[in-house]
Amino acid sequence: MKKTLALFTALTLASAVMAVEVGKPAPDFTGTDITGKTVKLSDYKGKIVVIESYNSDCPYCHNQYATGATQDLQKELAAKGVVWLMVNSVNPKNFSHRSPGQAQKEWADLKIAATAWIDDSSGAIGHLYEMKTTPHTFVVDKDGTLVYDGAMDNKPDPSHDPRTARNYVREAVNDLLAGKPVEVSQTKPYGCAVHYAD
Amino acid sequence: MQIWHLISVRLVGIIFSICFCLAISSRAQTVPASFGGPLVAHHTQAKLLLSADTAKPGDTILVGVDLKMEPGWHTYWKNPGEAGQATEIKWELPPGVTAGAIEWPLPEKLPPAEVTTYGYENEVMLLVPLTLETNLSAGTLNLAAKVSWLECKEVCIPAGADVQAALVVGSETKTSADAALIESWEKKVPFTLTGSATDHAWWEAPASGDTRTLVIGHLTPKPTNTITFDFIKYDSADFFPEASEHYEIQGPTEITSAFASDIRLRKVVKKFDGDWPTQILGVLVLQHGNWRNGNEARLTVADEPPADAGASEKLFAPKPPAPALPLPSPILWQMLLYAFIGGLILNIMPCVLPVIALKILGFVGEARSDPGRVRKLGLIYALGVLVSFLALAEIVIGVKSAGHHAGWGMQFGNPVFIVCLITLVTLVALNLFGVFEVVPGGRALNAAGELASKPGAGGAFFNGVLATALATPCTAPFLSIALGFAFSQPPATIVLIFLTVGLGLSAPYVVLSWNPAWLKLLPKPGAWMEKFKIAMGFPMLATVVWLFSVASGSYGKNVLWLGVFLVIVAFAAWIYGEFVQRGRKHRIVATIITLMVLAGGYVFALEKELDWREAMPMADTTGSLKESVNGIDWQRWSPEAVAQARAEGHPVIVDFTADWCLTCQVNKKTSIEIPSVRKKLKEINAVALLGDYTHFPDSITSELNRYNRAGVPLVLVYPKKPDAEPIVLPEVLTPGIVLDALDRAVQ
Numbered sequence A: 001m002k003k004t005l006a007l008f009t010a011l012t013l014a015s016a017v018m019a020v021e022v023g024k025p026a027p028d029f030t031g032t033d034i035t036g037k038t039v040k041l042s043d044y045k046g047k048i049v050v051i052e053s054y055n056s057d058c059p060y061c062h063n064q065y066a067t068g069a070t071q072d073l074q075k076e077l078a079a080k081g082v083v084w085l086m087v088n089s090v091n092p093k094n095f096s097h098r099s100p101g102q103a104q105k106e107w108a109d110l111k112i113a114a115t116a117w118i119d120d121s122s123g124a125i126g127h128l129y130e131m132k133t134t135p136h137t138f139v140v141d142k143d144g145t146l147v148y149d150g151a152m153d154n155k156p157d158p159s160h161d162p163r164t165a166r167n168y169v170r171e172a173v174n175d176l177l178a179g180k181p182v183e184v185s186q187t188k189p190y191g192c193a194v195h196y197a198d
Numbered sequence B: 001m002q003i004w005h006l007i008s009v010r011l012v013g014i015i016f017s018i019c020f021c022l023a024i025s026s027r028a029q030t031v032p033a034s035f036g037g038p039l040v041a042h043h044t045q046a047k048l049l050l051s052a053d054t055a056k057p058g059d060t061i062l063v064g065v066d067l068k069m070e071p072g073w074h075t076y077w078k079n080p081g082e083a084g085q086a087t088e089i090k091w092e093l094p095p096g097v098t099a100g101a102i103e104w105p106l107p108e109k110l111p112p113a114e115v116t117t118y119g120y121e122n123e124v125m126l127l128v129p130l131t132l133e134t135n136l137s138a139g140t141l142n143l144a145a146k147v148s149w150l151e152c153k154e155v156c157i158p159a160g161a162d163v164q165a166a167l168v169v170g171s172e173t174k175t176s177a178d179a180a181l182i183e184s185w186e187k188k189v190p191f192t193l194t195g196s197a198t199d200h201a202w203w204e205a206p207a208s209g210d211t212r213t214l215v216i217g218h219l220t221p222k223p224t225n226t227i228t229f230d231f232i233k234y235d236s237a238d239f240f241p242e243a244s245e246h247y248e249i250q251g252p253t254e255i256t257s258a259f260a261s262d263i264r265l266r267k268v269v270k271k272f273d274g275d276w277p278t279q280i281l282g283v284l285v286l287q288h289g290n291w292r293n294g295n296e297a298r299l300t301v302a303d304e305p306p307a308d309a310g311a312s313e314k315l316f317a318p319k320p321p322a323p324a325l326p327l328p329s330p331i332l333w334q335m336l337l338y339a340f341i342g343g344l345i346l347n348i349m350p351c352v353l354p355v356i357a358l359k360i361l362g363f364v365g366e367a368r369s370d371p372g373r374v375r376k377l378g379l380i381y382a383l384g385v386l387v388s389f390l391a392l393a394e395i396v397i398g399v400k401s402a403g404h405h406a407g408w409g410m411q412f413g414n415p416v417f418i419v420c421l422i423t424l425v426t427l428v429a430l431n432l433f434g435v436f437e438v439v440p441g442g443r444a445l446n447a448a449g450e451l452a453s454k455p456g457a458g459g460a461f462f463n464g465v466l467a468t469a470l471a472t473p474c475t476a477p478f479l480s481i482a483l484g485f486a487f488s489q490p491p492a493t494i495v496l497i498f499l500t501v502g503l504g505l506s507a508p509y510v511v512l513s514w515n516p517a518w519l520k521l522l523p524k525p526g527a528w529m530e531k532f533k534i535a536m537g538f539p540m541l542a543t544v545v546w547l548f549s550v551a552s553g554s555y556g557k558n559v560l561w562l563g564v565f566l567v568i569v570a571f572a573a574w575i576y577g578e579f580v581q582r583g584r585k586h587r588i589v590a591t592i593i594t595l596m597v598l599a600g601g602y603v604f605a606l607e608k609e610l611d612w613r614e615a616m617p618m619a620d621t622t623g624s625l626k627e628s629v630n631g632i633d634w635q636r637w638s639p640e641a642v643a644q645a646r647a648e649g650h651p652v653i654v655d656f657t658a659d660w661c662l663t664c665q666v667n668k669k670t671s672i673e674i675p676s677v678r679k680k681l682k683e684i685n686a687v688a689l690l691g692d693y694t695h696f697p698d699s700i701t702s703e704l705n706r707y708n709r710a711g712v713p714l715v716l717v718y719p720k721k722p723d724a725e726p727i728v729l730p731e732v733l734t735p736g737i738v739l740d741a742l743d744r745a746v747q
Helices: A002-017 A059-066 A069-078 A100-109 A124-128 A168-177 B002-028 B179-186 B312-316 B330-346 B353-366 B371-401 B415-433 B443-448 B457-471 B479-486 B491-514 B527-581 B587-610 B639-647 B662-672 B675-683 B698-706 B735-745
Strands: A030-033 A038-040 A049-053 A083-088 A116-119 A137-140 A146-150 B039-041 B044-050 B052-055 B060-069 B074-081 B088-092 B097-099 B108-110 B117-121 B123-132 B139-152 B156-169 B198-203 B211-219 B236-241 B247-249 B254-259 B262-271 B279-288 B291-302 B652-657 B687-692 B714-718
Touching: A030 A116, A049 A168, A059 A069, A059 B156, A069 A083, A069 A168, A100 A116, A137 A168, A146 A168, B044 B139, B044 B156, B060 B074, B060 B117, B060 B139, B060 B156, B060 B179, B074 B108, B074 B236, B088 B123, B123 B179, B211 B279, B211 B291, B236 B247, B236 B254, B236 B262, B330 B479, B330 B491, B371 B457, B371 B491, B415 B457, B415 B527, B457 B491, B479 B491, B527 B587, B639 B652, B639 B687, B639 B714, B652 B662, B652 B698, B662 B735, B675 B735, B687 B698, B714 B735
Parallel strands: A049 A083, A083 A116, B052 B156, B198 B291, B652 B687
Antiparallel strands: A030 A038, A049 A137, A137 A146, B039 B044, B044 B060, B060 B123, B074 B117, B074 B139, B088 B139, B097 B123, B108 B117, B139 B156, B198 B211, B211 B262, B236 B279, B247 B262, B254 B262, B279 B291, B652 B714
């Protein structure tokens, strides 16, 4: 009971103070990518940023990448000047954890076209953004405001063809580029639970 | 004596384990009704079971898709929560058969805490009603379905299986061998609660951003009288919502009130789009001990609390203390019923059995006397039992308020109590043998005036006290549940439950004494009574031997001096009976000699040689506690030993026992330390751990409390699967129960 209360309070506080909330500034973070480079969200001010929680062992993520759909989207958006940050929060003890070497190999094998893959095995960024599932996506506008929080697309199914689904990330970015308000700004993320450290 | 114990225990065991056995054996069935057998798909096995082998057109039959997960793996509920995916069933049915919606058994909230999911571990059966059209022609139908699910452990795997089963359409409905199993799962499906309590939901405050706090209440309208009955608390309450695309009721639950009549939960709702929901669906989950229940809730969300739910400050204000004599809630009623039945059964448990001899004798002696007097004696006996139980309740409350663990039978861990009791029982045996007489009308009852002045009253009261004293090392079916509940309750409830056990223990005699006509069925008093009385002294002697073996745990080899003391007591009793009570001359001298013998025996044997108030320190033996060369290789129990054995992948059997616990000893002889169980333990490579409760170690008391038990016996079987809950065996065992549990442990 006490524990629940504490957790509840913590969560309420977390959402009240740090607030990953659509329409509010996206919390800043600093991480290290799989090549050892430092990545800081606020460095990308002036650009649209997509943040994606990632674990390719999760069938939902795997489906997005095995079909090539996400890589195509990454290329498509990169051409429009959009930054794509992958965040892997799987804890080091988990079977699905990737060492930098393994991650670089996976990056090459899957032909990933993101800006960076951030190693978040401590779970700091995942918890900051309250990432629930892999995949769970966020879109940040040029001013650093969070404009989308939720699922990659509208098909919570690990065997669909993502190209035929309604991709909320693409829609949000295109709405921003067209100078329109983002039509769908929040959805329920689907997928596997993020395997955080205890 | 031993044989009598065994017979009585076996009888009770058989009666009370029939239901249990049925439940287990139906669970353990692995023979599928379907052809094709179980299909292994990744880490979950799926099969289709039908509740009927034959059905007639127009019938609706319940079928179950049974999913068996490997240890550590889980599948999801209809609302998987913040991750995961609900299991899907795509039916491929012949024309004329239509499938209804899945009925989902109550799921668990699965770890980790950050991401709340709802699902099932080990096994679940998803139930679906299939309706046959009325114009269906006779023949055999093939019912098939594609089942797909997401199974997760450290990783998630989408998996599926094709399942099928054959159903014969005929002129009558015949249930199948799986019907009972399907029915047992149907009981786990949340149902719509009927009763005075109603479910409500209201917003606690306006929205802050896209989140808003919701209060869910399960409230009983306040009764018109001033008695409140909300002193019973649930251990846990929760709300499992159904999924929605437009909003999400988040995982964490804050319980602001868990009183049975006034359950309030706080949940945070996060909105994705659209308006705030005005109706939410889900399951209200209530838990008390092992009892866990899901109630289907369809809640209209109000902007304010319901009118009779009390002001909002009441939500956080501490509850007023419960009145001294509260009106019990349904749970307390149930516990009181258990306490009463448990008390009744205590009469035939081995500990109390010897006292029965005394009582039978009492009744025969009184059968022809004045009915009013017989009733009085019955009541006095009950009074003796109740006063003793009151004393026990006071001791328990005292021990608890001193911050110690309390347990049923704990006084048997105290050697001083054992010595007093063994002396008392020895005297009872000698009395039955006729060595000396008890002059009734003890001073203890002087206050009761007239009652006490009549012979027999003191004896009846004494019988009540003795029955209670001897009853405490036993727990009986039902009794342990009630006591386990009582020990965690406020003092008023402890007293109430203890007194109810006392009522149960004394009820048969009160009822008998109220119907003198029944007493006439007993044989006529006569010379046989004297012989019967002497014969009944032997069960008492057996009790002495048992207590002696209990005492040896405290005194080691020195227990010899306790035996010497008992012989001296017996000698003193003989002098007293022969030369004081029946003697003609020198009665004063004889009295002095009696006292001198007693005093000498006490000083020499108990004080000097035995040092009876100081128990020997426990020898902390390590290694095997094996009782014979071929016996089970018992190791000493500790929570660490359990954890280690489970980490190594062994199933574990734990026997919490005590030297003074006769039920435990009988269980061991009949159902644990037997060839078939030994063989099974070797086969499944199980680790056997023995928790010795003879001296009442705190570590075991807290373990017993975890299982809502107040005393031993408690036998647990931990499945091989490292995170599965242990199987709790009933108090009275049969070999079948133990073997079944061991089989389930390795499934």
